[in-house]
Amino acid sequence: MDDLDVTLRGVTKTFGGRRAVDDVTLSIRRGEFFSLLGPSGCGKTTLMRMIAGFESHDSGAITLGGADMAGVPPHRRDVNMVFQSYALFPHLSVAENVAFGLRIAKSDDVDGRVARALAKVNLAGYEKRSPTTLSGGEQQRVALARAIVTGPRVLLLDEPLSALDLKLRKGLQEELRRLQRELAMTFVFVTHDQEEALAMSDRIAVMNRGRVEQVGSPEEIYERPATRFTAEFVGSGNFFEGTGDGRNVRTTDGLTIEVAASGNVTLLVRPEKMRLNGGTGFPARVEEVLYQGASMSIILKAGERRLLVEDANDGALARVRVGETTTVSWRPEDVLVLPR
Amino acid sequence: MKGRFLALLLPPTAWLAVFLLLPTAVLAAAAFSADGLQALGRAETWLLFWRSFWIAAVSTAACLAVSYPVAYFIAGCAPKRRNLLLFLVVLPFWTNLLVRTYALKFCLDPLGWSDTGAVIFAIVQNFLPFMILPLYGSIEKLPRRLLEASQDLGASPARTFWKVTVPLTMPGIAAGCILVFIPVLGIFALPEFIHEPTRMIGGQINLYFMKLSNAKAGAALTLVLMTLTITLTWVYSRFKKSEGLV
Numbered sequence: 001m002d003d004l005d006v007t008l009r010g011v012t013k014t015f016g017g018r019r020a021v022d023d024v025t026l027s028i029r030r031g032e033f034f035s036l037l038g039p040s041g042c043g044k045t046t047l048m049r050m051i052a053g054f055e056s057h058d059s060g061a062i063t064l065g066g067a068d069m070a071g072v073p074p075h076r077r078d079v080n081m082v083f084q085s086y087a088l089f090p091h092l093s094v095a096e097n098v099a100f101g102l103r104i105a106k107s108d109d110v111d112g113r114v115a116r117a118l119a120k121v122n123l124a125g126y127e128k129r130s131p132t133t134l135s136g137g138e139q140q141r142v143a144l145a146r147a148i149v150t151g152p153r154v155l156l157l158d159e160p161l162s163a164l165d166l167k168l169r170k171g172l173q174e175e176l177r178r179l180q181r182e183l184a185m186t187f188v189f190v191t192h193d194q195e196e197a198l199a200m201s202d203r204i205a206v207m208n209r210g211r212v213e214q215v216g217s218p219e220e221i222y223e224r225p226a227t228r229f230t231a232e233f234v235g236s237g238n239f240f241e242g243t244g245d246g247r248n249v250r251t252t253d254g255l256t257i258e259v260a261a262s263g264n265v266t267l268l269v270r271p272e273k274m275r276l277n278g279g280t281g282f283p284a285r286v287e288e289v290l291y292q293g294a295s296m297s298i299i300l301k302a303g304e305r306r307l308l309v310e311d312a313n314d315g316a317l318a319r320v321r322v323g324e325t326t327t328v329s330w331r332p333e334d335v336l337v338l339p340r
Numbered sequence: 341m342k343g344r345f346l347a348l349l350l351p352p353t354a355w356l357a358v359f360l361l362l363p364t365a366v367l368a369a370a371a372f373s374a375d376g377l378q379a380l381g382r383a384e385t386w387l388l389f390w391r392s393f394w395i396a397a398v399s400t401a402a403c404l405a406v407s408y409p410v411a412y413f414i415a416g417c418a419p420k421r422r423n424l425l426l427f428l429v430v431l432p433f434w435t436n437l438l439v440r441t442y443a444l445k446f447c448l449d450p451l452g453w454s455d456t457g458a459v460i461f462a463i464v465q466n467f468l469p470f471m472i473l474p475l476y477g478s479i480e481k482l483p484r485r486l487l488e489a490s491q492d493l494g495a496s497p498a499r500t501f502w503k504v505t506v507p508l509t510m511p512g513i514a515a516g517c518i519l520v521f522i523p524v525l526g527i528f529a530l531p532e533f534i535h536e537p538t539r540m541i542g543g544q545i546n547l548y549f550m551k552l553s554n555a556k557a558g559a560a561l562t563l564v565l566m567t568l569t570i571t572l573t574w575v576y577s578r579f580k581k582s583e584g585l586v
């Protein structure tokens with residue numbers, strides 16, 4: 001158990017009668033990049049604020065490094081947070097912002113540690129600047145340097161990239177990941193961006209309405225979603241509801257799909273697993289072709305059903321025309337079975 | 341075009357000339373006279389200036405100490421409650437200063453409290469709103485997340501207050517102090533009314549003009565007081581400029 005940095009057991013938080021966090025149990029390992037992923041209002045930010053100590057939990061227990069955190073105020077918790085809006089002190093220079101925690105802790109070699117932290121986030125030479133004169137990306141780096149310089153046990157990141165534009169975001173994703181590896185620090189990353197979570201995390205907890213739907217590696221979350229919510233929130237998919245007899249599933253709209261499932265189930269086929277004009281398959285009509293640069297999305301209509309097919313833009317789909325009839329197929333092993 | 345511009349400039353210029361420059365010139369002329377200079381040469385005058393200065397300083401400090409928690413509390417309330425409390429803060433202004441002071445005296449007299457302390461108490465009581473309102477204005481604008489960031493980095497609530505809250509609400513603190521200090525420096529009637537011997541410089545000026553018929557001495561004292569307050573306001577405006585972005 002001593003390789004666990006953060007544990008939550010049956011943690012519940014109610015705001016005005018609404019359960020913002022509902023019986024959450026999680027273990028976050030030392031040195032892990034752990035993401036809390038979910039739509040806005042799913043409780044992920046509240047959960048993070050409870051770990052930081054800004055919110056108390058109504059029931060359950062939170063431990064940090066094995067110590068129970070009940071009643072421990074934020075300033076006595078060995079976690080630092082990178083706020084969504086950065087929360088840099090406008091009355092202090094960049095260097096003084098980074099030095100803030102060190103001065104409180106009365107550390108020695110403050111200047112040297114500040115300089116090294118700023119170098120780590122590629123902001124060497126920014127010491128004397130005022131944070132108000134920096135761009136969003138630069139402010140983000142200062143916030144990061146300020147949070148890591150004291151070497152906390154856990155770094156909490158509250159949607160730190162959501163205010164930045166796409167290009168900057170991609171760059172900072174890589175940088176965050178590199179930083180986390182170099183520091184070997186536990187990162188708890190809150191995001192609503194599934195792509196971001198998949199790209200960066202060691203493990204992801206998918207949250208929905210205050211509850212944890214599933215915890216797993218990015219591959220597990222995407223390839224083997226445990227619930228329909230996870231499957232829908234992470235990536236897109238084609239869902240079929242039906243009843244299985246052990247070898248085939250008969251869908252509610254009359255299709256027969258080959259898959260080993262029995263009882264009432266929901267089947268999922270990811271758009272990129274679907275093939276067009278594969279010979280045998282379901283007949284469908286092309287409704288829409290969406291060109292996306294690196295990939296293409298094709299929306300099909302099979303009876304009353306809409307199907308989404310995605311493929312790399314490698315020329316194979318270039319000849320698909322709106323209105324034409326085609327067939328759509330997939331390999332049996334690409335059909336995922338979810339409880340219904 | 342230019343002519344019209346100048347024409348627009350004329351009324352305010354005339355206003356300033358007639359109602360500010362001219363009276364100041366008359367005042368200065370009166371001050372630099374034998375009687376005026378003699379008044380400035382008296383030790384008692386400077387004693388009064390000194391007393392006014394320290395009473396104003398102590399009153400301002402007391403106002404600040406009382407107002408900060410009040411303003412902080414109001415800023416933390418729900419908007420509806422906030423408006424009610426702010427209304428209560430300015431409510432005393434609906435009553436004339438004289439009436440308020442009389443009322444206070446009726447309260448102080450039975451206690452037998454009539455000394456310099458009582459004067460300061462009365463001043464603080466009168467000037468609280470001037471301190472609370474600017475303080476509230478800047479505390480209310482203080483982003484909560486900055487306080488959270490400070491605590492997250494290990495600062496206790498007390499250290500957060502001194503290292504984040506106070507520096508970031510400095511504009512309100514400075515504005516409140518200037519709004520209390522300058523009027524208190526020149527205050528008259530109220531000190532003598534609460535405690536006759538605690539006369540301040542404003543009371544002395546009043547005395548010269550109204551009782552002693554020595555307008556020239558009064559003018560000299562007024563000129564010094566004006567110079568003092570203008571200097572203070574100037575220092576404040578410099579300070580405000582250097583403050584920059586908050």
